[in-house]
Amino acid sequence: MPVWERSSTARVVPPARPRKLAKVPFVELADGRLQGVVSSGSDIGRVYVSSIAAGTYAFACSTNNNRPCGGARGTFCNHIRALVGEAVLQYGAERVARYLKAETPGGEPDAEALVSVMTGTRPAQGDTSAAAPVFSRFLRHLAYLELEPTTAPLPEMQWFPATRTAA
Amino acid sequence: MRTDLLTDPVDGLDEALAAVDAFDRVLVAGLLRPQPAQAAGLAALAHSVAGTPLASLVAEAADKAAAGAAGEDHLVALAAARTALMGSVHDALTDRVADATGRPRAERSTRDTPADTPGANVLAAARAWLCDLARAGWQGIDHELVSGAGPVVSAMLPDPRLRRQATLLDGFAAELAASCPGATLERVPVRRWADLWTRALLLTLPGAARTPAADTVTGRLLPLGVDVQEHATAVQAQVHAVLEPSDGSAPRLVRAAVSAPKPDTVVGAGLWQLLRPRMSLLGAAGEGRAVELDAMPVTAEGDLVWDDERARTGESADPFATARVILSTAADPVTAPLDRHPAGIAVPVLVEGYTAEREDDGPLTFTLAGHRLTVDTERVPAASPLTPEAVAASGACLGLLRWDAGEFVLQPLAVETTVRKKTVALHAGAWAGGTTDKLGARAEKAATDSVAVLRERAGKLLRK
Known part of the structure; x- marks a missing residue:
């Protein structure tokens, strides 16, 4: 077997790159979608749940109370564009492109190229049924901050070494 | 250190690892419809423990698994066999390390206190999920299967007594999720995932997680360095140190760990910020100071279970001086x-x-x-x-x-x-307690802002 396959500490998922969280507090590549939560520009108490499906680029954007986003008609709204931008910061453009199955012409993709490739296919507007599960994943994500640190040793963390190289 | 010993072959190592690899390849395609090559892999594992008390249990499990009819108990038996093999590899390697360093080994105190085993239901759910994974194989994983770990992890995380299991399952499931669907994987981390699966499965058994700290130590703790481990949603910092007991007994190597679950966007300096308030030792190690311990709980494996109330930061202690003067006489702890x-x-x-x-x-x-x-x-x-x-x-x-x-x-x-x-x-751990370094301070500021945003959001959304 190759060395990587025989390694107990092979790096499988690169760690997230640091980014500012104010505009897009949550983004993930999961359930076959790029999805996340985008802060409203005008109302501090409101957030939008935005997503793009891998392969079809079907997009959806609505508030956490399931009111449709006025901008997401016919094409990507600004929330979805912000989501792509922050996903590229967190995961690197290449990983986002691979996950969404979006091939950008030329070399290293960037957020702008990704958006233009996807909107160029005139993607359909998806339904907002994913909004509730995405929002609950965001709440679960936030709940991690509420959990107490412990000083009992976790021997299994030896399988998860720190990694200098980010995504 | 005798570095020549580190490159010399270790007797029996290749044979033990060959049996491990044979079993690990079985998990790549899964146990739903085993092929002849998989039956051979299972037989190789069973053969390798034929001279041990596990022999008949594992032979039966291998037969059932090769027929596509392995139940939970059979899969646990196979995991036990793999654990025993890896245990033997561990022992051979640590013997070799002891020869290379020339250091004494601590005696293992066999005082095993009965541990309470909380969460029987959620551990059973974890076991069922892991068994489904083994049936599907790494090439058969999909989002639906992998997401089955979510509710299990959510149920375990709030209970600190289940943190070992929860943290492992969470990190493992995140890797699997990022690798879905398994059918299109270009390469599989064969040994790693078999390691994680095996350990996770054993940790679902009553009493498998470590027994609580049974002893206490008093004396001077001289930090050597800080090791950080992390996956997307957890971090652990482990301080390695030499303990000079105040009763005049021989110095020994100990560790002190602090860990926390975290959102994946908390990285870099943010990790130190999460852990720092829970363990004053991080600050002491970062500044190069000794710590006086008074009746600090310790496990039989030399892990201090840190309590700030029982620690007082002392005078400065250069880790290199500690390493040059005392390290060669300090006894290495024994693994559970x-x-x-x-x-x-x-x-x-x-x-x-x-x-x-x-x-x-x-x-x-x-x-x-x-x-x-x-x-x-x-x-x-x-x-x-x-x-x-x-x-x-x-x-x-x-x-x-x-x-x-x-x-x-x-x-x-x-x-x-x-x-x-x-x-x-x-x-490596110089910034554990904070820093005045320009780059370090900038990273601290960025991390503080990130956590502030998340806490503000959590305050608004979680308590509605």
Whole structure:
């Protein structure tokens, strides 16, 4: 077997790159979608749940109370564009492109190229049924901050070494 | 250190690992419809433990699994066999390390206190999920299967007594999720996922997780360095140190860990910020200070279960001085039976007088007395002044001796380099307690802002 396959500490998922969280507090590549939560520009108490499906680029954007986003008609709204931008910061453009199955012409993709490739296919507007599960994943994500640190040793963390190289 | 011993072959190692590999390949395609090659792999595992008390149990499990009819108990038996093999590899390697360092080994006190085993229901759910994974195989995983771990992890995380299981399952499931669907995977981390599956399955059994701290220690703690481990949603910092007991008994190597679940966007300096308030030792280690312990709880494996009330930061103590003066006489702790696995080997050593080399794209190596030791600079945490360049230019290195993929490697915890004819020490954990370094301070600020945003959001949304 190759060395990587025989390694107990092979790096499988690169760690997230640091980014500012104010505009897009949550983004993930999961359930076959790029999805996340985008802060409203005008109302501090409101957030939008935005997503793009891998392969079809079907997009959806609505508030956490399931009111449709006025901008997401016919094409990507600004929330979805912000989501792509922050996903590229967190995961690197290449990983986002691979996950969404979006091939950008030329070399290293960037957020702008990704958006233009996807909107160029005139993607359909998806339904907002994913909004509730995405929002609950965001709440679960936030709940991690509420959990107490412990000083009992976790021997299994030896399988998860720190990694200098980010995504 | 006798580095020549680290490159000498270890008797029986290849045979033991061949049996492990044979079983690990079985898990790639899964146990739903086993093929002849998989039956052979299962038989190889069973054969390898034929002379042990596990023999008949594992032989039966291998037969059932080869027929596509393995139940939970059979899969647990197979995991036990693999754990025993890896345990034997661990023992052979730690014996070799002890020969190389020439240090004494601590006696294991066999005082096993009965541990309470909370969460029987959720552990049973975890076991069921792991058994489904083994049936599907790594090539058969999909989002639906992998997401089954979510509710289990959510139920476990709030109970600190289930943190070991929860943290492992969470990290494992995140890797699997990022690799879905398995059918299109270009390559599979064969040994790693089999390791994680095996350990996770055993940890669902009553009493498998470690017994609580049974003893206490009093004396002076001299930190050697800080090791950081992280996955997307958890972090652990482990301080390696020499303890000089105040009763005049021999010095011993101990560890103190602090860990926390975290959102994946908390990285870099944010990790230190999460952990710092829970363990004053991080600050002491970062500043290079000794700590006086008064009746600090300790496990039979030499893990301090840290309590700030029982610690007082003392005078300054240079880790390199500790390593040069006391390390060679300090006894190495003994690993708990179920935790014996090569991935857990992390032995503090001091190496000096080497030639550092890097060939093109290859890893950094130190050559000592004609023998090469690979240096794993990847393991240094991101929020740290210790860089791969500094390691490559160093003249002395305090590190952890580890073993992976067939060879010993050195993980640097600190190095000494010469800058304008002066010796300068750089520590991986120098920023653990905070920093005035310009780069470090900027990273701290960014991390503070990130956590503030998340806390503000959590305050608004979680308590509605």
